[in-house]
Each structure stands twice: as structure tokens, then as C-alpha cells.
Amino acid sequence: MIDNLMTDPLPDLLEIKTLRAPPVTTISVPGSKSITNRALVLAALAGPSGASTLHGALHSEDTEIMTECLRALGFQVAVNRAKEAIQVSGGTDLQPIPAPEAALFVGNSGTTMRFLTALVSLGHGCYRLDGVARMRERPIEDLLEALRQLGVKAYSERNNGYPPVVVETNGLNGGKANIRADASSQFLSGLLMAAPLARGPVILSVNGLVSAPYIDMTVALMRRFGVRIEADANQFIVSGNQFQIPKITGFITNGHANQFVVSGNQFYAPQELKIEPDASAASYFLAAAAITKGDVRVCGLSTWNSLQGDVRFVNILQEMGCRVWREDEGLRVKGQPLHGVTVDMNDISDCVMTLAVVALFAKGPTTIRNVAHIRHKETDRLSALATELRRVGARVEVLEDGLTIDPGPLHAATIETYNDHRMAMSMALVGLKVPGMVIRNPGCVAKTYPRFFEDLERLRIT
Numbered sequence: 001m002i003d004n005l006m007t008d009p010l011p012d013l014l015e016i017k018t019l020r021a022p023p024v025t026t027i028s029v030p031g032s033k034s035i036t037n038r039a040l041v042l043a044a045l046a047g048p049s050g051a052s053t054l055h056g057a058l059h060s061e062d063t064e065i066m067t068e069c070l071r072a073l074g075f076q077v078a079v080n081r082a083k084e085a086i087q088v089s090g091g092t093d094l095q096p097i098p099a100p101e102a103a104l105f106v107g108n109s110g111t112t113m114r115f116l117t118a119l120v121s122l123g124h125g126c127y128r129l130d131g132v133a134r135m136r137e138r139p140i141e142d143l144l145e146a147l148r149q150l151g152v153k154a155y156s157e158r159n160n161g162y163p164p165v166v167v168e169t170n171g172l173n174g175g176k177a178n179i180r181a182d183a184s185s186q187f188l189s190g191l192l193m194a195a196p197l198a199r200g201p202v203i204l205s206v207n208g209l210v211s212a213p214y215i216d217m218t219v220a221l222m223r224r225f226g227v228r229i230e231a232d233a234n235q236f237i238v239s240g241n242q243f244q245i246p247k248i249t250g251f252i253t254n255g256h257a258n259q260f261v262v263s264g265n266q267f268y269a270p271q272e273l274k275i276e277p278d279a280s281a282a283s284y285f286l287a288a289a290a291i292t293k294g295d296v297r298v299c300g301l302s303t304w305n306s307l308q309g310d311v312r313f314v315n316i317l318q319e320m321g322c323r324v325w326r327e328d329e330g331l332r333v334k335g336q337p338l339h340g341v342t343v344d345m346n347d348i349s350d351c352v353m354t355l356a357v358v359a360l361f362a363k364g365p366t367t368i369r370n371v372a373h374i375r376h377k378e379t380d381r382l383s384a385l386a387t388e389l390r391r392v393g394a395r396v397e398v399l400e401d402g403l404t405i406d407p408g409p410l411h412a413a414t415i416e417t418y419n420d421h422r423m424a425m426s427m428a429l430v431g432l433k434v435p436g437m438v439i440r441n442p443g444c445v446a447k448t449y450p451r452f453f454e455d456l457e458r459l460r461i462t
Helices: 031-046 060-070 110-122 141-149 187-196 215-222 279-292 309-320 345-360 372-376 381-391 422-430 442-447 454-460
Strands: 013-015 024-027 050-057 076-080 083-089 103-107 124-130 153-156 165-170 174-183 201-210 228-231 235-239 257-264 272-274 295-298 322-327 330-334 342-344 366-369 395-398 403-406 439-440
Touching: 024 454, 031 050, 031 103, 031 110, 031 187, 031 215, 050 103, 050 110, 050 366, 060 076, 060 083, 060 103, 060 442, 076 279, 076 342, 076 403, 103 110, 110 124, 110 165, 110 187, 141 153, 141 174, 141 187, 141 215, 165 174, 174 187, 174 454, 187 201, 215 309, 279 295, 279 309, 279 330, 279 345, 279 454, 309 322, 309 330, 309 345, 342 345, 345 372, 345 381, 345 403, 345 422, 372 381, 381 395, 381 422, 422 442, 422 454
Parallel strands: 024 295, 050 272, 103 124, 174 201, 235 257, 342 366
Antiparallel strands: 013 439, 050 083, 076 083, 124 165, 153 165, 201 257, 228 235, 295 330, 322 330, 366 403, 395 403
């Protein structure tokens, strides 16, 4: 399924070369994975009205898995890798999911599993979704329960709340459902994207929410594809005649139910969409500036108008002592002496591993809180991260919802990646300063950033 993602195959063990001098450079990172996979779903649902084109789309294992699954569902997906563009069409007003049945393999792509489990509820037939062994350890029962409340027969094949998942449906009627989103905001994003095509209103009462900026992202993209939005402190209403898009982060809080009301019988409109650079990917190069006292700009990203919450990673770097510029051309960080911080990273949890590596080079301990949900990612990221940080010399306390990292003298090590792309990319940064750092299975970065190590090497060319 996945091919030619990397220019040259990576070895099983990759030693990171230390930098001879602090980098002073500008880096371009690929398109956002989170935006690309959401836009692919919305473009597919806009199919009856014509084709959508996504420009600057990410080409990676996760996005290729999504495109292959959409093709298996009967959508037409044309990928132009040279131009970093994807065109999507298919479906009809009466049959938004062209295929009456499909067996979908999602690998370890969480967005594909969660978004498509909700998407196929709009179909007419039976759909099965499965993935790799780790995907079968990632919970999905909260989403299945919400779909059942909406009249869809959705269940875990092994009756354990984990994939494989089976969805038997005759379309989505609408109705009321309670949805827990304290394990993953992707459950809610998936339901929201499907809801406008239900035959009647969908009312979702949300209990708990992690990574709330990703709901902002989902809502903004839904609006871009033709859905209008209004909200107040108690309701989130999607209808066809509104003109404002709110930032909902701030009134959706863990432990409090909030109601989302989505009018049915709506239609998405095809779009020409420019995908912005991936802010999570950018965090590695901004962190590199912090730990090497370099000066690095990542072009194309802005904290003013980005759909991605992870652009706020620079705020933490600034709190730790870095100089930060938020420019029209991009985000720029200049490294300065660092000190530890205590920070709630619930909203930007994909940057936890990046910050943990920065903490190794700070004076004093750093505590990361409110990220218990990252235990259910590609690996148990709290336990795995603690193990690898200790391997290079740090003292780490694992908390119920995070970590405390107390820097120590750092030394060479061979890093286990647990087939987790973010472990490989974040721990590779240690090697920019510490000789002898080796990354095991570096090829796992193909999941979201196939050319990461090529771009990391660009820091040596300043």
C-alpha cells in the first residue's frame, strides 16, 4: 500500500550527527497531517457536487492509508505527488458512500480509524475496519456507543471496545447521543463531519474533551466546505444560514457536558484548499533552535491565522527563555539559556515528546501535565518516553497524567522508537548536541514525515 515515501531507504539503525555550529536557517515542513485527513473526508462527502482539490497536501503513510480507504469506499482519489495535490470526488446525494460494503485496513492511523468509522455510518451496507496489532489496543468504544445511540449498528468485533470494528447501517437518521471525548477528540471530530449528511438533526452532548483545538480545526474546515456555524456557552449549532465561526476552545472543558446541534440534510461544497504546513512537524526544528542556541525559522506558519493549536508550542519555548518571532513569513525561534517550566499540554499533546527533549537541556525540572490520553497513541507515550529519557541520562518521574523531567548529564544511547514516529523525531534532536545517539527503526517517521531526517540534515547546512 505504501511506497516511495522516502527518497532513500533508511537503515535499521541511524546515528545522528552532532552539529558543528548553531544552525541559522529557514526550514519548510510538509503539509499538516491533521488538516489533510480531515479535508480528504470532507472532500469525499462533497463529491456529489464535483471534485475538490487539496494543494500542499501531506504525502505520508497516514494520508496514503486514508486515500486508499476512501478508494475502497468507492470515492475517486487522484494523487499528484509532484505537485503535492490530491483531487477527490464521488458519491451521490442518495448514496454519500458509494460502496455498499468494504473491508478497510487502517494500519495504525488513528484519524483514519475514527473518522471513517463515523463516515461509513452514512452508507447503506456493512463495513469492517481493522488495523495493525497496536490499533487493536487503541480504544474506540466511546465512538461506537455514540453511533449506536444514533441508530447505527456499530460494534467491536471482539466485543472488547477495540478494533476490529463493524458498522451495519442504512444511513444516519439523526437523533441524540452522548459522546465521551476524554480519550480522543477524534471521536467527536468524526461525528461532527458526518452529521450534516444525516436525515435529521444530530444532537451531541459531549462529556470531557482533550485536544480541543482539533475540534476548532474540524469546525473551521467544515465551514470552509459549506457548513455555517454559531455557538454560545452551552450549544454548538451547525446550520445553513450563519456567518460567524467561533473558537470553541475555552467553553468546552473536561468534565462538563456541552451540546452540539447539527442540522441534517445539508451539503458540503467542493473546494480548492491550500493545506498549511504541519505545526507538529515544525516543533522539531523550533526545538532544535532552542537546544542548540540556533536561529531557525519555519516558513508558512503563523500563530495569527493557523488552524493548528500546535503553533502555540512557541509560547512554551518563549516561557523557557527563547526569543520568539511570530512573523508573516513564519515562526522563528532563537535559542537562549533555558529553564524548566510546569505546563498543561492537553491542548497540544502531540508536542509533549518535543518539549520533553527540550527539557533535557534546561536548568531545573520541567513538569508536563494533563496528558494522560497519550497513553493510547501509537504507543504508551508516557511510559515509553520516560524509558528513553532515562536511557540518555535524565531523571524522570511518571505521573498519573504526565511527567517530571529532571535533567542530568547526557550520554550516548541507542533509542527504541516503539514504531512511533514522534519518538524517533523528538529523540533524534538529542543527537544534535550529544555524540553517539542512534535511532532504532528510523523509518517509522514515514507515518507523518517521510523526509524528516533529510530535513534534519539541512540544519548542518547554515
